[in-house]
Amino acid sequence: MHSLIAILAFSFAVLYIPIHSCIVKANPTLNVRKTPSASGTIVKSLYQGTTVSCLEKKNGFCRVGTDQWASAEYINCATSKSDSYENTAPKADYTRKTWRGVKLNQRTIDMILRAEVYVEQMGMSGFQFSLSQGSYSSSVAASAGTHDGGGAIDIRTSVVNNDKKKVDTMVVALRKAGFAAWSRGRVADSFQNNKHIHAIAIGDREASSGAKNQVASFKRGRNGLKGDGVDPDAYLSRATPAWAK
Numbered sequence: 001m002h003s004l005i006a007i008l009a010f011s012f013a014v015l016y017i018p019i020h021s022c023i024v025k026a027n028p029t030l031n032v033r034k035t036p037s038a039s040g041t042i043v044k045s046l047y048q049g050t051t052v053s054c055l056e057k058k059n060g061f062c063r064v065g066t067d068q069w070a071s072a073e074y075i076n077c078a079t080s081k082s083d084s085y086e087n088t089a090p091k092a093d094y095t096r097k098t099w100r101g102v103k104l105n106q107r108t109i110d111m112i113l114r115a116e117v118y119v120e121q122m123g124m125s126g127f128q129f130s131l132s133q134g135s136y137s138s139s140v141a142a143s144a145g146t147h148d149g150g151g152a153i154d155i156r157t158s159v160v161n162n163d164k165k166k167v168d169t170m171v172v173a174l175r176k177a178g179f180a181a182w183s184r185g186r187v188a189d190s191f192q193n194n195k196h197i198h199a200i201a202i203g204d205r206e207a208s209s210g211a212k213n214q215v216a217s218f219k220r221g222r223n224g225l226k227g228d229g230v231d232p233d234a235y236l237s238r239a240t241p242a243w244a245k
Contacts, residue, residue, distance in 0.1 A: 021083055022062070024050045025122045026074035027165045028235055036061035036069040043068060047237030048122065049172040051079075051086065082117050085177065089243040090114070094150060094206055102134025105150045108201045111177050112153070118173035124166065130156040132196060135206075144226075146211045151204025155197040157183070162195050171233050174199050178244040180218030187232040198224070202244040 024030050027048045033040030036059040046052065052070070054062035054077050061069040062077075093106035104112075112129055119127045133140060133154035137147045146152050155174075160166040167183055174181035180202055185195035200211045200218075207215070214224035221238075222228045 021079055022052050022054050022075045022077040023079050023082075023118070023121050024048055024052060024070075024074060025076050026071075027168050028237075030070050030074050032064060032068045032070045033061075034067050034069070036063070038071075040069065046070065047172075047239065048169065049118065049176050049237045049239045051239075076121050076123075079121055082114070082121065085114050085117075086241045087243060089203070090178070092205070096136065099134075100129075100131050102131045102153070103136050104134050104153070105204070105206065107204065108135060108151050108153065111179060111201050115170075115173040115177035115179065118176050119169060122169050122173065124169055129153075129170070130159045132156050144210055145208050146198075146200065146214055147208070149204070149208035149211060150206030151201030152207070152211050153179075153199050153201075155199065157195050157197060162186075167197070168233070168236055170197060172236050172239065175237065176239040176241065178202050178241050180215045180224065182218075182223055182231065183233055200224075202240070 024046045025048065029045040029047055031042045032044045032046060034043050052064045052075065054064065054075060056063040057072060060072050062072045062075050064070050090107050090110040095106045096103060097106065099109050116128060131153055133143070133147055135147055135150045135152045138145070140147065155170065157167050167186070171181050171183055174197065178201065179199040181197055181199035184198050185191035200207060200214050202215055217224040217228055221231055221234065223231050
């Protein structure tokens, strides 16, 4: 009997592999190798913000698939706070309030808070977005009506000194939380003297027609501006959650 128990326990130990939901921190991509070694053959890359499972750890690497290993240094598995975000849409609460100095609806606020969780999980601990323009506002002519309704925000990048990697992380986190989001002023556009991130909450029922057009542009891989140019952040992940697709 004791031998049988020992055999069953050993079999369970062999079959059981703890699986963790994790997020890729590397910017902009993390190499995946065939073996758990820095000299292993690269088989593909994972975008920053990609959700993966760490099926096994060995030599400082996580196994993320069959014969697929990525450096555990650039993967964060302490992600339980965001586990439900991928498939659970924010509540359709359109109560309007002033928050961090701008007017927003509660749904947009909840999505911003989700994005801040992702930013922290990708290495920017304690970070909060600084908002320069909110929703239900027609005071800025350059916005072309995109802020007239709900779900629209502009975010200052000067708070991170326009650091490329940090702005990248901010954009990825917003997209992962369900925003159509782009950096403005980092390429040759009309915002060179006003660098910021512009974002529209996907699915906001109070969004203006201009904002809805920008979401459609985002889903085509474009920049949401007049002329529908190339996405300036095309090298980043478009990790739109399942509920927003």
